[in-house]
Amino acid sequence: MVTQRQRRFGSTMLLVLALLGAFSATAAAAAEPAATPTLTGSFTLVDDGQTITYQASGFRQHEWIATWFTLPDQSVMNGPNFRxxxxxxxxxxxxIPRNSVSGDWALTVYGLEGKLPLVARFTVTGVDPPPVPAAPLVAPTAGPAGSTFRFTVGGLEEWExxxxxxxxPDSTIAYALPATLMVGRYGVATLDWTPPAGSMAGRYVVTIQGLSSHVARAVPFEVQR
Known part of the structure; x- marks a missing residue:
């Protein structure tokens, strides 16, 4: 029997694999030609709890399609998978989940074979953002490409x-790694990242998510010119 946790784990892993493919170099094209994927539909204002419908076309035959939301704070929430x-x-x-945070959202639709992300943007009318808990740490908070940023977040499960x-800054995925970091004692995780030369300047967000707890922590930082 597949448990609820196993289903959530599978959905999370498919999202992570999609994100990993989105940032990596485009793989060699398949032997058969494929149309350019398109996403048809337009939503400007969306209520929390509302169902939005787009028509995706131009994907490969029976291709798996992952979806995820980029929230107003630029953290990422996985969506359902389609074929x-x-x-x-x-x-x-x-x-859109009930009691979602108000603000500008983005929906990314991503074919796991074609590796071309399609992004739809809309504004959700929901609830005000909750008070910000004790902020995760990043040092430095800003620096040029080539600087090493260290992120420290808490509230995760020990050893998960x-x-x-x-x-x-443009809501694309600059870097992703699935299931590669273990949380330490007291539920604290620390990681380093160095943006490569030529990285886009602006506000970035690292999202760290536990695969057991499903707790996600978002930490903003700035890459300067």
Whole structure:
């Protein structure tokens, strides 16, 4: 029997694998030609709890498609997975969770074979952001490409494995690693990241998520010119 935790773990791992593919270099094209993926539909204002529907087309036959949301604080929340039909198309029906935070959201639709992200943007009318808890630490808070940033977050399970990904100023994924870091004692995780030369300047966010607890921590920092 597949448990609820196993289902959540599988969904999280598919998201992480999609994020990892999104930042990596494009793989060699498949032998058969494929149309350019498109996402049809337009939403400007969305209520929390509302279901939004887009039509995805141009994907490869029976291709798996991952989705995720980029929230107003640039943290990432995984969405449901879809599979294209024999024509490379599928409706994307996603319900915005109840009591979602108000602000500008982005939905990314990503084919695991074609590796081309499609992004739809809209504004959610929900609840005000909760009070910010004790902030995770980043040092330095700003620096040029080539600087090493150290992130420290708490509130995770002791010794659990975490994944992390880094969202660039344009909401694309600059870097991602699945299941590569173990939380230390007291539920504290520390990691270092050095943006390579030529990295886009602006506000970045590293999201660190426990694969057992499903707790996610987002830490903003700035890459300067």
């Amino acid at each position: 294209a039909d024999e024509r490379g198309a599928t409706p994307i029906d996603i319900r 494995i975490v994944s992390y990904w880094i969202t660039a």
